Amino acid sequence: xxxxxxxxxxxxxxxxxxxxxxxxxxxxxxxxxxxxxxxxxxxxxxxxxxxxxxxxxxxxxxxxxxxxxxxxxxxxxxxxxxxxxxxxxxxxxxxxxxxxxxxxxxxxxxxxxxxxxxxxxxxxxxxxxxxxxxxxxxxxxxxxxxxxxxxxxxxxxxxxxxxxxxxxxxxxxxxxxxxxxxxxxxxxxxxxxxxxxxxxxxxxxxxxxxxxxxxxxxxxxxxxxxxxxxxxxxxxxxxxxxxxxxxxxxxxxxxxxxxxxxxxxxxxxxxxxxxxxxxxxxxxxxxxxxxxxxxxxxxxxxxxxxxxxxxxxxxxxxxxxxxxx
Numbered sequence: 001x002x003x004x005x006x007x008x009x010x011x012x013x014x015x016x017x018x019x020x021x022x023x024x025x026x027x028x029x030x031x032x033x034x035x036x037x038x039x040x041x042x043x044x045x046x047x048x049x050x051x052x053x054x055x056x057x058x059x060x061x062x063x064x065x066x067x068x069x070x071x072x073x074x075x076x077x078x079x080x081x082x083x084x085x086x087x088x089x090x091x092x093x094x095x096x097x098x099x100x101x102x103x104x105x106x107x108x109x110x111x112x113x114x115x116x117x118x119x120x121x122x123x124x125x126x127x128x129x130x131x132x133x134x135x136x137x138x139x140x141x142x143x144x145x146x147x148x149x150x151x152x153x154x155x156x157x158x159x160x161x162x163x164x165x166x167x168x169x170x171x172x173x174x175x176x177x178x179x180x181x182x183x184x185x186x187x188x189x190x191x192x193x194x195x196x197x198x199x200x201x202x203x204x205x206x207x208x209x210x211x212x213x214x215x216x217x218x219x220x221x222x223x224x225x226x227x228x229x230x231x232x233x234x235x236x237x238x239x240x241x242x243x244x245x246x247x248x249x250x251x252x253x254x255x256x257x258x259x260x261x262x263x264x265x266x267x268x269x270x271x272x273x274x275x276x277x278x279x280x281x282x283x284x285x286x287x288x289x290x291x292x293x294x295x296x297x298x299x300x301x302x303x304x305x306x307x308x309x310x311x312x313x314x315x316x317x318x319x320x321x322x323x324x325x
Contacts (some may be wrong), residue, residue, distance in 0.1 A: 051080045053078045074089075174200060262293070
Protein backbone atom coordinates (compact mmCIF):
# COMPACT_ATOMS: atom_id res chain seq x y z
CA UNK A 1 0.00 0.00 0.00
CA UNK A 2 2.85 2.38 0.85
CA UNK A 3 4.58 1.54 -2.42
CA UNK A 4 1.37 2.25 -4.31
CA UNK A 5 1.03 5.66 -2.62
CA UNK A 6 4.66 6.45 -3.44
CA UNK A 7 4.06 5.56 -7.08
CA UNK A 8 0.96 7.75 -7.09
CA UNK A 9 2.90 10.62 -5.60
CA UNK A 10 5.66 10.13 -8.20
CA UNK A 11 3.14 10.02 -11.03
CA UNK A 12 1.44 13.14 -9.69
CA UNK A 13 4.76 14.99 -9.43
CA UNK A 14 5.67 14.00 -12.98
CA UNK A 15 2.26 15.10 -14.23
CA UNK A 16 2.64 18.43 -12.44
CA UNK A 17 6.09 18.94 -13.93
CA UNK A 18 4.79 18.20 -17.41
CA UNK A 19 1.96 20.69 -16.94
CA UNK A 20 4.33 23.41 -15.73
CA UNK A 21 6.71 22.73 -18.62
CA UNK A 22 3.84 22.90 -21.08
CA UNK A 23 2.64 26.21 -19.64
CA UNK A 24 6.14 27.69 -19.76
CA UNK A 25 6.68 26.47 -23.34
CA UNK A 26 3.32 27.87 -24.42
CA UNK A 27 4.08 31.22 -22.73
CA UNK A 28 7.50 31.49 -24.39
CA UNK A 29 6.00 30.71 -27.79
CA UNK A 30 3.27 33.32 -27.21
CA UNK A 31 5.78 35.95 -26.17
CA UNK A 32 7.92 35.27 -29.23
CA UNK A 33 4.93 35.26 -31.55
CA UNK A 34 2.86 38.11 -30.20
CA UNK A 35 4.79 40.90 -31.89
CA UNK A 36 5.16 39.32 -35.32
CA UNK A 37 1.67 38.27 -36.52
CA UNK A 38 2.40 39.36 -40.09
CA UNK A 39 5.03 36.64 -40.44
CA UNK A 40 2.89 33.67 -39.48
CA UNK A 41 2.15 32.64 -43.07
CA UNK A 42 5.77 31.94 -43.94
CA UNK A 43 7.63 29.61 -41.61
CA UNK A 44 11.12 30.21 -43.00
CA UNK A 45 10.64 33.93 -43.06
CA UNK A 46 9.20 33.88 -39.57
CA UNK A 47 12.25 32.01 -38.28
CA UNK A 48 14.57 34.58 -39.84
CA UNK A 49 12.51 37.57 -38.74
CA UNK A 50 11.33 36.28 -35.36
CA UNK A 51 10.96 38.92 -32.68
CA UNK A 52 11.72 37.66 -29.18
CA UNK A 53 10.05 39.43 -26.28
CA UNK A 54 12.41 39.34 -23.31
CA UNK A 55 10.31 41.25 -20.79
CA UNK A 56 7.05 43.13 -20.21
CA UNK A 57 4.86 43.70 -17.17
CA UNK A 58 1.55 43.09 -18.95
CA UNK A 59 0.30 41.40 -22.13
CA UNK A 60 -3.12 42.20 -23.55
CA UNK A 61 -5.12 41.93 -26.77
CA UNK A 62 -8.42 42.97 -28.20
CA UNK A 63 -10.32 44.67 -31.03
CA UNK A 64 -10.70 48.32 -32.02
CA UNK A 65 -11.42 50.32 -35.17
CA UNK A 66 -8.10 49.17 -36.66
CA UNK A 67 -8.80 45.49 -36.09
CA UNK A 68 -7.30 42.85 -33.79
CA UNK A 69 -4.30 43.99 -31.80
CA UNK A 70 -1.83 42.66 -29.27
CA UNK A 71 0.07 44.85 -26.81
CA UNK A 72 2.87 44.46 -24.31
CA UNK A 73 3.11 47.09 -21.60
CA UNK A 74 5.62 48.12 -18.95
CA UNK A 75 9.43 47.88 -19.23
CA UNK A 76 9.15 46.25 -22.64
CA UNK A 77 12.33 44.69 -24.02
CA UNK A 78 12.49 42.68 -27.22
CA UNK A 79 15.13 41.58 -29.73
CA UNK A 80 15.00 41.39 -33.51
CA UNK A 81 18.15 39.93 -35.03
CA UNK A 82 20.91 42.23 -33.66
CA UNK A 83 18.57 45.09 -32.73
CA UNK A 84 17.44 45.66 -29.14
CA UNK A 85 14.21 47.65 -28.66
CA UNK A 86 13.01 49.05 -25.33
CA UNK A 87 9.91 51.10 -24.60
CA UNK A 88 6.93 51.48 -22.25
CA UNK A 89 4.40 50.02 -24.68
CA UNK A 90 4.46 48.12 -28.00
CA UNK A 91 1.36 47.31 -30.07
CA UNK A 92 0.95 45.27 -33.26
CA UNK A 93 -2.16 44.86 -35.43
CA UNK A 94 -2.93 41.67 -37.33
CA UNK A 95 -3.62 43.61 -40.54
CA UNK A 96 -0.57 45.90 -40.37
CA UNK A 97 3.07 45.08 -40.92
CA UNK A 98 4.37 47.34 -38.16
CA UNK A 99 4.76 47.71 -34.42
CA UNK A 100 3.83 50.98 -32.72
CA UNK A 101 6.20 52.01 -29.92
CA UNK A 102 5.52 54.50 -27.16
CA UNK A 103 7.25 55.98 -24.12
CA UNK A 104 10.98 56.02 -23.33
CA UNK A 105 11.95 54.33 -26.60
CA UNK A 106 15.51 53.11 -27.11
CA UNK A 107 16.78 51.35 -30.24
CA UNK A 108 20.28 49.97 -29.85
CA UNK A 109 22.86 47.42 -30.94
CA UNK A 110 26.64 47.06 -30.64
CA UNK A 111 27.11 50.20 -32.77
CA UNK A 112 24.53 52.79 -31.65
CA UNK A 113 21.80 53.75 -29.19
CA UNK A 114 19.02 56.14 -30.20
CA UNK A 115 16.27 57.54 -27.97
CA UNK A 116 12.84 58.95 -28.90
CA UNK A 117 9.40 59.78 -27.55
CA UNK A 118 7.33 57.98 -30.22
CA UNK A 119 8.16 55.36 -32.80
CA UNK A 120 7.21 52.68 -35.31
CA UNK A 121 9.15 49.54 -36.19
CA UNK A 122 8.74 47.55 -39.45
CA UNK A 123 9.93 43.95 -38.92
CA UNK A 124 10.06 42.94 -42.60
CA UNK A 125 12.41 45.77 -43.59
CA UNK A 126 14.13 46.14 -40.19
CA UNK A 127 13.46 49.89 -40.24
CA UNK A 128 12.66 51.92 -37.13
CA UNK A 129 11.22 55.44 -37.17
CA UNK A 130 11.47 57.69 -34.10
CA UNK A 131 10.06 61.16 -33.45
CA UNK A 132 9.97 63.77 -30.72
CA UNK A 133 13.22 64.81 -29.01
CA UNK A 134 15.34 62.24 -30.81
CA UNK A 135 18.93 61.91 -29.57
CA UNK A 136 21.52 59.26 -30.13
CA UNK A 137 25.16 58.31 -30.27
CA UNK A 138 27.46 55.88 -32.01
CA UNK A 139 29.10 53.84 -29.28
CA UNK A 140 32.85 54.32 -29.11
CA UNK A 141 32.85 56.65 -32.13
CA UNK A 142 32.35 60.00 -30.35
CA UNK A 143 29.49 60.95 -32.68
CA UNK A 144 26.35 62.30 -31.04
CA UNK A 145 23.29 63.90 -32.59
CA UNK A 146 19.81 65.30 -32.04
CA UNK A 147 16.78 65.93 -34.25
CA UNK A 148 13.00 65.74 -34.22
CA UNK A 149 12.87 62.63 -36.42
CA UNK A 150 15.12 59.66 -37.16
CA UNK A 151 15.03 56.60 -39.41
CA UNK A 152 17.21 53.62 -38.49
CA UNK A 153 17.71 51.09 -41.29
CA UNK A 154 19.79 48.29 -39.79
CA UNK A 155 19.74 46.11 -42.92
CA UNK A 156 21.17 48.96 -45.03
CA UNK A 157 23.47 50.25 -42.23
CA UNK A 158 22.01 53.75 -42.47
CA UNK A 159 20.80 56.30 -39.91
CA UNK A 160 18.78 59.38 -40.97
CA UNK A 161 18.30 62.45 -38.78
CA UNK A 162 15.83 65.11 -39.94
CA UNK A 163 14.04 68.27 -38.78
CA UNK A 164 16.56 70.33 -36.85
CA UNK A 165 19.31 67.75 -37.29
CA UNK A 166 22.69 68.46 -35.71
CA UNK A 167 25.62 66.20 -34.84
CA UNK A 168 28.98 66.55 -33.12
CA UNK A 169 31.98 64.45 -34.03
CA UNK A 170 35.47 64.75 -32.50
CA UNK A 171 35.23 68.54 -32.27
CA UNK A 172 33.39 68.89 -35.60
CA UNK A 173 29.83 70.22 -35.72
CA UNK A 174 27.48 69.23 -38.57
CA UNK A 175 23.93 70.46 -39.18
CA UNK A 176 21.26 70.53 -41.88
CA UNK A 177 17.70 69.65 -42.80
CA UNK A 178 18.69 65.98 -43.10
CA UNK A 179 21.84 64.16 -42.00
CA UNK A 180 22.44 60.66 -43.38
CA UNK A 181 25.09 58.41 -41.82
CA UNK A 182 26.45 55.53 -43.91
CA UNK A 183 28.00 52.75 -41.80
CA UNK A 184 29.93 49.66 -42.86
CA UNK A 185 31.83 46.79 -41.34
CA UNK A 186 35.39 47.71 -40.35
CA UNK A 187 38.16 45.76 -42.06
CA UNK A 188 40.52 46.45 -39.16
CA UNK A 189 38.23 45.55 -36.26
CA UNK A 190 36.14 42.47 -37.08
CA UNK A 191 32.55 42.82 -35.93
CA UNK A 192 32.83 46.59 -35.50
CA UNK A 193 31.01 49.21 -37.58
CA UNK A 194 32.63 52.41 -38.86
CA UNK A 195 31.31 55.64 -40.38
CA UNK A 196 32.04 55.58 -44.09
CA UNK A 197 30.27 58.73 -45.27
CA UNK A 198 28.02 61.52 -44.00
CA UNK A 199 25.60 63.28 -46.35
CA UNK A 200 23.73 66.48 -45.53
CA UNK A 201 20.77 67.80 -47.53
CA UNK A 202 19.38 71.32 -47.15
CA UNK A 203 21.05 74.15 -45.20
CA UNK A 204 24.20 72.05 -44.85
CA UNK A 205 26.75 73.52 -42.46
CA UNK A 206 30.06 72.34 -41.04
CA UNK A 207 32.17 73.97 -38.32
CA UNK A 208 35.28 72.91 -36.46
CA UNK A 209 37.44 74.64 -33.92
CA UNK A 210 40.85 75.48 -35.37
CA UNK A 211 43.32 74.02 -32.86
CA UNK A 212 46.64 74.70 -34.61
CA UNK A 213 47.10 78.14 -33.07
CA UNK A 214 47.40 79.07 -29.40
CA UNK A 215 45.79 82.45 -30.08
CA UNK A 216 42.09 83.23 -29.76
CA UNK A 217 39.72 80.48 -30.78
CA UNK A 218 38.78 80.46 -34.45
CA UNK A 219 36.44 78.17 -36.37
CA UNK A 220 36.79 76.69 -39.84
CA UNK A 221 33.36 76.92 -41.47
CA UNK A 222 31.68 75.57 -44.58
CA UNK A 223 28.10 76.00 -45.77
CA UNK A 224 25.87 75.32 -48.77
CA UNK A 225 22.82 73.43 -50.00
CA UNK A 226 24.38 69.95 -49.94
CA UNK A 227 27.43 68.41 -48.31
CA UNK A 228 29.28 65.08 -48.37
CA UNK A 229 31.89 64.16 -45.74
CA UNK A 230 34.24 61.25 -46.42
CA UNK A 231 35.94 59.30 -43.62
CA UNK A 232 38.81 56.80 -43.52
CA UNK A 233 39.10 53.39 -41.87
CA UNK A 234 39.65 55.07 -38.49
CA UNK A 235 36.49 57.18 -39.00
CA UNK A 236 38.57 60.36 -39.34
CA UNK A 237 37.44 63.03 -41.81
CA UNK A 238 39.55 63.02 -44.98
CA UNK A 239 37.50 65.29 -47.23
CA UNK A 240 34.42 67.52 -47.40
CA UNK A 241 32.57 68.60 -50.54
CA UNK A 242 29.87 71.26 -50.38
CA UNK A 243 27.77 72.44 -53.34
CA UNK A 244 24.96 74.86 -54.05
CA UNK A 245 25.86 78.45 -53.07
CA UNK A 246 28.90 77.13 -51.28
CA UNK A 247 31.00 79.36 -49.03
CA UNK A 248 33.82 78.70 -46.62
CA UNK A 249 35.93 80.40 -43.98
CA UNK A 250 39.18 78.69 -43.02
CA UNK A 251 42.44 79.50 -41.27
CA UNK A 252 45.68 79.38 -43.21
CA UNK A 253 49.15 78.31 -42.04
CA UNK A 254 52.63 78.45 -43.48
CA UNK A 255 55.13 75.68 -44.00
CA UNK A 256 56.13 75.67 -40.34
CA UNK A 257 52.53 75.93 -39.07
CA UNK A 258 52.83 79.67 -38.51
CA UNK A 259 49.43 81.50 -38.85
CA UNK A 260 48.89 83.16 -42.23
CA UNK A 261 45.47 84.76 -41.77
CA UNK A 262 41.92 83.68 -42.62
CA UNK A 263 40.47 83.11 -46.06
CA UNK A 264 36.87 83.47 -47.24
CA UNK A 265 35.81 81.72 -50.46
CA UNK A 266 32.56 81.17 -52.35
CA UNK A 267 31.57 79.32 -55.51
CA UNK A 268 29.39 76.55 -56.91
CA UNK A 269 31.48 73.92 -55.14
CA UNK A 270 34.14 73.86 -52.42
CA UNK A 271 36.29 70.86 -51.53
CA UNK A 272 38.33 70.59 -48.34
CA UNK A 273 41.06 67.99 -47.83
CA UNK A 274 42.39 66.89 -44.44
CA UNK A 275 45.57 65.18 -43.36
CA UNK A 276 45.70 62.36 -40.80
CA UNK A 277 44.72 63.81 -37.45
CA UNK A 278 42.20 66.25 -38.94
CA UNK A 279 44.48 69.09 -40.10
CA UNK A 280 43.13 71.02 -43.11
CA UNK A 281 45.78 71.22 -45.85
CA UNK A 282 44.02 71.98 -49.16
CA UNK A 283 40.94 73.86 -50.39
CA UNK A 284 39.63 73.82 -53.96
CA UNK A 285 36.91 76.24 -55.14
CA UNK A 286 35.16 75.89 -58.52
CA UNK A 287 32.26 77.54 -60.35
CA UNK A 288 32.56 81.37 -60.35
CA UNK A 289 34.95 81.43 -57.40
CA UNK A 290 35.37 84.55 -55.29
CA UNK A 291 37.53 85.13 -52.25
CA UNK A 292 38.74 87.49 -49.59
CA UNK A 293 41.71 87.37 -47.24
CA UNK A 294 41.61 88.56 -43.62
CA UNK A 295 44.82 89.27 -41.69
CA UNK A 296 45.61 87.29 -38.55
CA UNK A 297 44.25 90.00 -36.24
CA UNK A 298 40.73 88.97 -37.31
CA UNK A 299 41.15 85.55 -35.75
CA UNK A 300 38.24 84.96 -33.37
CA UNK A 301 36.42 88.08 -34.58
CA UNK A 302 32.71 87.11 -34.90
CA UNK A 303 32.17 89.74 -37.60
CA UNK A 304 33.83 87.52 -40.23
CA UNK A 305 31.90 84.34 -39.39
CA UNK A 306 29.55 82.94 -42.02
CA UNK A 307 25.93 84.12 -41.50
CA UNK A 308 24.64 80.69 -40.39
CA UNK A 309 27.48 79.97 -37.96
CA UNK A 310 26.59 79.19 -34.33
CA UNK A 311 28.73 76.99 -32.10
CA UNK A 312 26.12 74.78 -30.40
CA UNK A 313 28.12 72.24 -28.44
CA UNK A 314 26.19 73.05 -25.25
CA UNK A 315 23.10 71.52 -26.90
CA UNK A 316 24.78 68.12 -27.10
CA UNK A 317 22.74 65.85 -24.75
CA UNK A 318 25.74 63.56 -24.22
CA UNK A 319 28.21 66.36 -23.48
CA UNK A 320 28.39 65.57 -19.79
CA UNK A 321 28.90 61.86 -20.41
CA UNK A 322 31.95 61.99 -22.68
CA UNK A 323 34.45 64.40 -24.15
CA UNK A 324 33.97 65.05 -27.85
CA UNK A 325 37.66 65.70 -28.48
